[in-house]
Amino acid sequence: MNGAHDPHPGGPRRAGPEPAAGPAADVASYYGRPVLKSPVWEWGTAAYLFTGGLAAGTAVVAAGADLQGAVRLRRACWLGSFGALLASVGLLIDDLGRPERFHHMLRVAKPTSPMSIGTWLLTAFGPGVGAAAVWELLPVRWRSARPARLLRALSRGIGLASAATAPGVATYTAALLAQTAVPGWSEVRGALPFVFAGSAAASGGGFGMLAAPLDEAAPARAFAAVGAAGELVASRVMERRMGLIREVYHQGAAGRCRRGAELLTVAGLAGALLTAKRSRAGAAASGIALLSGSALQRFGVFEAGVASTKDPRYVVVPQRERLDAAARDRGALSS
Amino acid sequence: MTSRELAAPPDALARANGYEAPPPRVGFFTDTSVCIGCKACEVACKEWNHVPDDGLDLLGMSFDNTGMLGANSWRHVAFVEQPRPVGRQDAGLAGLPTGPSGLAHTSEVVEARLRSAPRGGSELGTTPLPTAPGGGAPHVVQDLGMPTFSRPGDTSGPETRTDFRWLMESDVCKHCTEAGCLDVCPTGALFRTEFGTVVVQQDVCNGCGYCVSACPYGVIDRRPDDGRAQKCTLCYDRLHDGLTPACAKACPTESIQFGPLDELRERADRRLAELHGQGVDEAELYGRDPDDGVGGHGALFLLLDKPEVYGLPPAPVVPTRFAPQIWRRVGAAAASFALAAIGAFASTAVGNRR
Ligand code: SF4
Ligand code: SF4
Numbered sequence: 232m233n234g235a236h237d238p239h240p241g242g243p244r245r246a247g248p249e250p251a252a253g254p255a256a257d258v259a260s261y262y263g264r265p266v267l268k269s270p271v272w273e274w275g276t277a278a279y280l281f282t283g284g285l286a287a288g289t290a291v292v293a294a295g296a297d298l299q300g301a302v303r304l305r306r307a308c309w310l311g312s313f314g315a316l317l318a319s320v321g322l323l324i325d326d327l328g329r330p331e332r333f334h335h336m337l338r339v340a341k342p343t344s345p346m347s348i349g350t351w352l353l354t355a356f357g358p359g360v361g362a363a364a365v366w367e368l369l370p371v372r373w374r375s376a377r378p379a380r381l382l383r384a385l386s387r388g389i390g391l392a393s394a395a396t397a398p399g400v401a402t403y404t405a406a407l408l409a410q411t412a413v414p415g416w417s418e419v420r421g422a423l424p425f426v427f428a429g430s431a432a433a434s435g436g437g438f439g440m441l442a443a444p445l446d447e448a449a450p451a452r453a454f455a456a457v458g459a460a461g462e463l464v465a466s467r468v469m470e471r472r473m474g475l476i477r478e479v480y481h482q483g484a485a486g487r488c489r490r491g492a493e494l495l496t497v498a499g500l501a502g503a504l505l506t507a508k509r510s511r512a513g514a515a516a517s518g519i520a521l522l523s524g525s526a527l528q529r530f531g532v533f534e535a536g537v538a539s540t541k542d543p544r545y546v547v548v549p550q551r552e553r554l555d556a557a558a559r560d561r562g563a564l565s566s
Numbered sequence: 567m568t569s570r571e572l573a574a575p576p577d578a579l580a581r582a583n584g585y586e587a588p589p590p591r592v593g594f595f596t597d598t599s600v601c602i603g604c605k606a607c608e609v610a611c612k613e614w615n616h617v618p619d620d621g622l623d624l625l626g627m628s629f630d631n632t633g634m635l636g637a638n639s640w641r642h643v644a645f646v647e648q649p650r651p652v653g654r655q656d657a658g659l660a661g662l663p664t665g666p667s668g669l670a671h672t673s674e675v676v677e678a679r680l681r682s683a684p685r686g687g688s689e690l691g692t693t694p695l696p697t698a699p700g701g702g703a704p705h706v707v708q709d710l711g712m713p714t715f716s717r718p719g720d721t722s723g724p725e726t727r728t729d730f731r732w733l734m735e736s737d738v739c740k741h742c743t744e745a746g747c748l749d750v751c752p753t754g755a756l757f758r759t760e761f762g763t764v765v766v767q768q769d770v771c772n773g774c775g776y777c778v779s780a781c782p783y784g785v786i787d788r789r790p791d792d793g794r795a796q797k798c799t800l801c802y803d804r805l806h807d808g809l810t811p812a813c814a815k816a817c818p819t820e821s822i823q824f825g826p827l828d829e830l831r832e833r834a835d836r837r838l839a840e841l842h843g844q845g846v847d848e849a850e851l852y853g854r855d856p857d858d859g860v861g862g863h864g865a866l867f868l869l870l871d872k873p874e875v876y877g878l879p880p881a882p883v884v885p886t887r888f889a890p891q892i893w894r895r896v897g898a899a900a901a902s903f904a905l906a907a908i909g910a911f912a913s914t915a916v917g918n919r920r
Contacts, residue, residue, distance in 0.1 A: 261644060261877030262627045263677040264634060267784040269685035271775035291904075295911040328773015328793025332753075335772045339754040343886055346776050347752035398900035398907075405899065409892045410885045412746060412782035417885060420892050424899035432906055453910035461902065540779075541686025547874045550881040 260543040277533035286315035287401035288435015294394030307442035313364030345406040359393025362386035401431035415539030422469035432458025437521030459500040488531030495524030591762030593864035595830040601821040603734035610816035623694035633690025637789035637796040646733035739798035741864030747777035782882035859883030
């Protein structure tokens with residue numbers, strides 16, 4: 232904690248050393264204890280934010296490659312998407328308190344719960360990605376057999392349909408975080424969906440650049456570049472609009488992750504625009520930079536939210552300001 | 567009563583949730599001005615509901631060694647020590663700024679321990695805190711500033727005596743009219759009962775933990791060794807048998823009152839007027855207003871200081887209220903994502919043809 236942190240958040244200032252500047256100075260709390268519960272989610276959920284975005288990003292690249300007949304880009308991205316999807320499901324189930332009851336999510340469909348919406352999005356998204364990946368894994372010598380041709384027709388159809396749900400999979404995680412009482416997530420609800428959409432596109436495109444040959448990777452480069460640029464802009468806009476919670480986005484692990492994310496994303500974007508067309512190594516390096524940048528972005532946002540629940544100031548100060556403003560308005564009205 | 571309340575029948579909430587001919591909505595009115603801090607409610611709740619203990623821990627927060635509501639603490643008595651007199655003894659009190667929850671020394675000791683806890687101390691009431699800050703030597707003797715049973719100034723003479731008051735408050739799940747925990751639960755484990763209360767079905771909850779982050783009061787938590795979310799059920803089983811919840815039954819001062827919510831609201835209004843009449847101007851009701859950020863509580867409180875002094879959020883808003891705005895943004899972001907993909911392929915297709 233820096234100097235702004237008040238060791239006696241409970242008390243009115245006594246004479247003596249200058250109180251810390253800013254709204255921290257007269258924040259009351261119960262012995263400095265948090266008001267909120269810190270999230271019970273561990274690193275698995277943060278990692279899922281990345282793998283879920285990657286699964287969605289690679290799925291749309293794979294679908295586009297399929298439509299354009301870019302065979303190697305298609306193959307790499309369907310397999311990448313399937314891998315990321317499997318990792319996502321594993322991470323999500325592992326972070327449950329009762330993993331063996333994961334299927335209880337399928338009991339209900341609840342529009343008020345972003346996690347329920349996400350469950351059904353993933354349920355719609357998953358089978359197509361799985362079928363497409365199974366076809367890609369089929370040995371070439373079997374592919375001309377009749378059942379294989381049937382599988383191809385089927386998997387192509389539902390694979391493309393999966394790609395249509397991918398934008399939802401890429402962005403709903405922003406609602407998942409934003410619709411909580413966690414100040415670090417709730418207060419960035421305006422820009423966070425765009426940060427996550429950009430991050431997912433950058434990672435999907437970056438994966439295509441890493442895994443496909445140069446002559447087929449042009450759409451992946453374009454997608455990655457647009458995504459990275461979008462993420463950088465959205466992330467800046469998000470920061471500009473922050474109030475007191477800007478602190479948690481700048482300090483500690485969250486601050487380090489987000490600074491790293493910005494550096495890597497800028498580097499990956501530059502690589503995608505400048506060298507990735509000509510050099511295989513350059514394309515791979517840019518792809519890796521974009522993937523790591525996207526992952527760090529997710530961990531940064533996740534950690535910032537967690538940190539914002541551990542200090543009562545982030546809860547009390549904005550709420551108190553709202554109350555005081557309302558009281559002033561009432562006073563202005565009655566006088 | 568506001569016009570909206572008069573218009574709404576006492577079972578409106580349960581009816582809106584699909585119950586036919588439900589009983590009236592019930593709740594608690596916790597009048598902290600008569601609480602003596604005996605913790606009978608905490609004990610009665612643990613016994614009746616088989617809530618496990620979470621280890622012996624001395625927190626250094628006055629007589630409060632529970633710390634916070636949590637998976638293993640469904641009632642929590644907060645103890646606030648303030649160098650201020652009570653109500654009538656000083657009519658100028660109401661103009662003072664919000665008071666502290668404890669003395670400077672205790673706050674310092676407690677804060678250091680909170681900071682070194684894995685969840686920042688929000689797991690109080692679920693697991694004990696680390697013994698020494700930073701996980702160092704566990705046997706360092708710390709002066710936690712525990713209260714003694716001698717009167718202030720007994721040992722030193724009257725010149726060191728100061729004004730002093732205790733605030734004690736038995737906290738509980740608010741059984742919100744618009745409950746964040748219930749709205750986000752993806753399994754349907756959390757549900758609205760026919761009594762208008764909010765309860766977790768233990769055979770359904772899969773421990774996803776979403777409710778923990780969606781409660782704006784930091785009430786519900788996952789029990790570490792069990793993996794499921796736990797909180798006050800307002801003694802759902804006792805209500806079925808027409809019994810008073812265990813905590814209200816055990817409370818010796820009627821600080822915790824149980825009953826139909828519209829009746830409790832009237833009682834709370836009367837008590838507030840009475841206290842204001844006695845010069846306790848700082849008394850305020852918490853969760854009484856059906857137009858607040860959670861649509862009002864099922865469990866109301868009468869407080870003698872600002873909510874944050876007791877560790878309560880001053881003006882919480884249920885996260886669900888932001889859902890329309892959030893989904894509009896998500897929709898726009900998803901559309902941008904799709905457009906970027908289509909654009910990327912279309913532009914390269916055009917580029918190839920040239
Ligand atoms: S949101 Fe919190 S206080 Fe309200 S009913 Fe749920 S657990 Fe209780
Ligand atoms: S932890 Fe249990 S009660 Fe809480 S949201 Fe998840 S399934 Fe529902």
